[in-house]
Amino acid sequence: MTYQNTLAFAQQCDREDPLAHFRSKFLLPKDDKGNPQIYLCGNSLGLQPVTTKQYIENELTDWAKHGVEGHTDAEHPWLPYHEFLTNSMAKIVGAKPSEVVMMNTLTTNLHLMMVSFYQPTKTKYKIVIESDAFPSDKYAMESQLKFHGFDSKEGLVLWTPRDGEDLCRFEDLEKIMEEQGDEIALLMIGSTNYYSGQHFPLKKITELGHSHNCMVGFDLAHGAGNIQPDLHNTGADFAVWCSYKYLNSGPGSLGGCFVHERHADNKDLNRFAGWWGHNKETRFNMRHEFDALSGAEGWQLSNPPILSMAAIRASLDIYEEAGFDTIRAKSEKLTGYLEYLLDELDNDQIHIITPRDKAERGCQLSIQVKNANKDLHTKLTKAHVISDWREPDVIRVAPAPLYNNYEDVFEFVERLKNVL
The missing domain is CATH 3.90.1150.10 (Aspartate Aminotransferase, domain 1)
Structure with a gap:
């Protein structure tokens, strides 16, 4: 043009x-x-x-009309409500539906993912982030290092722009991995930097991390609904995002989570479990041992806030149409x-x-x-x-x-x- x-x-x-x-x-x-x-x-x-108000009012009407029976009898039943969001969200982030779930908020999901995908040893424990990562990511990484008994400053490796430059260079990340790869357990990068607007090469970062036997995750807070991260083909182990920025779901609304399908049925992974991640067939038989659902759904904790999900659905329907x-x-x-x-x-x-x-x-x-x-x-x-x-x-x-x-x-x- x-x-x-x-x-x-x-x-x-x-x-x-x-x-x-x-x-x-x-x-x-x-x-x-x-x-x-x-x-x-x-x-x-x-x-x-414009439709958000009506979507939320529909759920309020069904709550008034059905009470608890709204879980099964509402126009959009509450029990499977998160599933109404999955296909549209999967398209937006380039994932398979089984790899995506809308739940919790971004930093909560980040910590849940760290439980599963940050498994440090005494010698391989460091975490790489971009130097000007969103503060919440930095705080989360530092707290995870402390939780595992490591020094939060020494264990956090910063991918930094060169002197006089504003943007990170991929070759500098390669150098970090060449020099410290044996000590690095996780690359946790913001896909699109909140400050500079730089969108990083996700597939190259993933391949680099995996070549050094590291887990790789991305924060898509400024990516989801903005760029196409193509998460499945990128091969990242996990990703997290919020829905209130480009996804227009309202202040403080729920976040999203991606877990690559190669981890879908790995029940040896540590996780903080909750009943909504349990087998749907026996979820309401309260005396079963935890049986994780396959895919990203298996990381859910609690039944979701329907009013927030209704707002997300209003926006995702627009994305689907466009x-x-x-x-x-x-x-x-x-x-x-x-x-x-x-x-x-x-x-x-x-x-x-x-x-x-x-x-x-x-x-x-x-x-x-x-x-x-x-x-x-x-x-x-x-x-x-x-x-x-x-x-x-x-x-x-x-x-x-x-x-x-x-x-x-x-x-x-x-x-x-x-x-x-």
């Missing part, structure tokens, strides 16, 4: 956009005068689908247009630290501000742009392809130009 720096071009792109009508399926925040604000913060909290390949294709073009317009500003006060290669990023661009002046972000907010400031010096902007359009991107850069 050859971009043009005009409102007419942006509006023409919107008229030709096959996903344009999906914008009306979301509730856009409005300013004090009732005008839609420019919302570019789906990487932090996705917008509410098709993830189509969503991703628009995302690449839309973020490409944002990149083009930012370059057109030719302003040395800001620069993009996110990779220029569309295969190495999702929809987010991270705009680094010279001298770390948060005033710029404050002025954008006053100009009715909802974006995200991350210390020390980055404004994160994420045009989500389901509800953002080319005119949003054009107007954002016009307002940025004004406040600059």
Whole structure:
């Protein structure tokens, strides 16, 4: 696509956009005068689908109507409710349905996965993460090291950008594994870095980790619904994600979990068990010994919160209708247009630290501000742009392809130009 720096071009792109009508399926925040604000913060909290309220109210109606019998008699029975989400979610993350389950929240799932897939020995115990991983991941890794009796600082190996650079290089990860691979038990990498927006080569990382007899897991908090991680073919041992960012399920909603099918029936793996991971045929016969379900379902703990799952279902139904390949294709073009317009500003006060290669990023661009002046972000907010400031010096902007359009991107850069 050859971009043009005009409102007419942006509006023409919107008229030709096959996903344009999906914008009306979301509730856009409005300013004090009732005008839609420019919302570019789906990487932090996705917008509410119009249907979410009805999906939740349907479950409230069935609860009022059926009471406990709603587990079997509701329009969408509560006992198997998580299964209504599985096929759509599996497509979005590139997995087999048996490898995916929606449950708990992201960091809870990460700890559950660590129980099974972080099995340190006295000599092979270290964990590799990217140096600027999301803090919750770092805290989780440090606590796991402490739990197993290791020094949390010495046992955590950081994959770090080179001096003067913002992005991690794969060859530097190779060097880490070459030098310390015999001591490393787990590679636990954020698939798409929350700060820089860099999307890492998941298959290459997995193959590298496995070649050194390490387990490999990914945090898809900024990947699920944004990029296609192709988890099954990537071969990762596990992955975890949240659903409230690009998956639009509401603040604090449930997370998701992937366990590769080669581990599906490995009952020798340690796990923290709960009754919802037990054989469905005997789950309600309370006197059976634990019998883990096959696949990712076997890591479930408790019966799930139905109201939260109803919100997830509302969003996943939109993804199913739009098709993830189509969503991703628009995302690449839309973020490409944002990149083009930012370059057109030719302003040395800001620069993009996110990779220029569309295969190495999702929809987010991270705009680094010279001298770390948060005033710029404050002025954008006053100009009715909802974006995200991350210390020390980055404004994160994420045009989500389901509800953002080319005119949003054009107007954002016009307002940025004004406040600059």
